[in-house]
Amino acid sequence: MSCYKGKYADELIANAAYIGTPGKGILAADESTGTIGKRLASINVENVETNRRALRELLFTTPGALQYLSGVILFEETLYQKTATGKPFVDVMKEAGVLPGIKVDKGTVELAGTNGETTTQGLDGLAQRCQQYYAAGARFAKWRAVLKIGPTEPSQLAINENANGLARYAIICQENGLVPIVEPEILVDGSHDINKCADVTERVLAACYKALNDHHVLLEGTLLKPNMVTPGSDSAKVAPEVIAEHTVRALQRTMPAAVPAVVFLSGGQSEEEATRNLNAMNKLKTKKPWSLSFSFGRALQQSTLKAWAGKDENIGKAQAAFLARCKANSEATLGTYQGGALSEGASESLHVKDYKY
């Protein structure tokens, strides 16, 4: 199969491999203005630019945390923001060996003729935007497609449309120097069992890799951000080892070895759950030609947010919570997490039914 061999090929391969460095993972801090508003509201903080900046600064300047991160996904506003002393966030990251990433999709819209399924927008003018983001220091991008499990869902139309959108986004990113994170999230909502989730995940990933192939995407220069394979949110929970087995098996069946790393989304799992599941996957003795890491949003920030509560005097406490979760997940990528990184809220489920980003 002939794939992208343009001027960024070597850089894409190097950056994708770096993001998958064992012991490191991604902080997803790309909440849109609307979504971050909800987070801030939950701790009674006003949704204004200074507060959004303050929260992100708290995270990026936590002493010792950046060593556990290979990348941070940003929202457009944040890419251009600075610390209180005037240092651009992208410089803070670069100095610590962390790659800045950028969310480039424009959200979901409904697919006509389906039962509430969606497709993701953002292809118009994407090439130009990628060029601007690269110039501003971004080196990877992210695009979130969403699918759901139901009696007749996901429909073939939804699968095809979302896979196609991901592939189009991916090649445009590569042509403009950004490593595309391919994210086909299958929502956890529902009362289905783990086998149903496994079946759907395998079908969706197969469609995604077929589409990436058709669009001549350079697989060595991409990352996958899938859901873990779990029972539905309304079903009984299972042990981390069971989740690990089903998830890794799904990847073995569908993901080409050329892809350097998988950076799982947490999708509403509690901080502790997400870490334990990732840890179990990395302890599993089976064929794993790609590294298994994290790209967590809520599952890295929840306790931190609660500890901060918008008050300067809490910054130390908040940063300690953030550091603890970063370290825990770093250990999970090595399969050495022993537990015990608990703080207030770490076990709290972060699932919101029919969650809208």
Next chain:
Amino acid sequence: MASASLLKSSPVLDKSEFVKGHTLRQTVVRCFPNAVPSSLSVRASSYADELVKTAKTVASPGRGILAMDESNATCGKRLASIGLENTEANRQAYRTLLVTAPGLGQYISGAILFEETLYQSTTDGKKMVDVLVEQNIVPGIKVDKGLVPLAGSNNESWCQGLDGLASRSAAYYEQGARFAKWRTVVSIPNGPSALAVKEAAWGLARYAAISQDNGLVPIVEPEILLDGEHGIDRTFEVAQKVWAEVFFYLAENNVLFEGILLKPSMVTPGAECKDKATPEQVADYTLNLLKRRIPPSVPGIMFLSGGQSEVEATLNLNAMNQAPNPWHVSFSYARALQNTCLKTWGGRPENVKAAQDTLLVRAKANSLAQLGKYTGEGESDEAKKGMFVKGYVY
């Protein structure tokens, strides 16, 4: 909400209907009376009846579409060719001339507008859309955002415009538009690659589904560009592939075929091919293509002119209408309707009437061609001039 009925169980085939020696394989489709509607059901939302009616109105006998949706940049080229500056006032003056041509609605059933024009008034202060409706012409709107390079292809293009299309379509409907148009292209000299064909077809299908969901009849236009040295057989081969894929994806996207219109290119040799084709040959190949690939539920096929001269475009259309067709076979012409009119106007108010007369002459000629009754008497030399521009960019 209109939806086709669920599949009932298929008839069980009688053994005796089969050729001797072949074993019968019974196909039983189980009917689930209480099942959620299958994804096979077509769903064109609450606008289904209106879409069907609008499509039929545009596809009425003896009438076709005036394509006047040139983007500001392209309109600028037209104005420049008659020595006029590309200002809003000049574009307004030109479009006023077109829409107020007396009796235009006898020959023209629909007019495709550019966004600026949809929201404009004529120089007399009347809304363009109102003038058109009074003339018995359905207003349409170009909704695509133009062609850009297709990553991973052989220097081919894809058509942008899906982001936010649903809300834009709803706004255009509010403003009075009742059909939409989206032009993507396929290039034979560049392959076309499977990727480019797939992207063109899929983009059209998504646009069509979103349009119907918001009350606009989508005109489906995958233009197979005239550029190239290839012969008519190669065009025929590519056209069959493209249309097969377009209709497959339209079906996958639950598009209501009775509520769409097509805007194909005619099947002709490439512009730089040594062999030319007669109108009868063009008609023959093009009708074969339609019969093999276009379901009869599609009410109207409105051909684009793509650089043919005004007279060529009319002769070819006429040749296609010498016998009854399962669909209305008509025109959606821009240059092939406007060329002489533009030149006659030359930007001068005193020439408006004469210019409008030439527009009506061409509109009438194509109306006759739609009925298969065009004779070509009295055509001017200007009308016979080819309008092919190599590597033409809209």
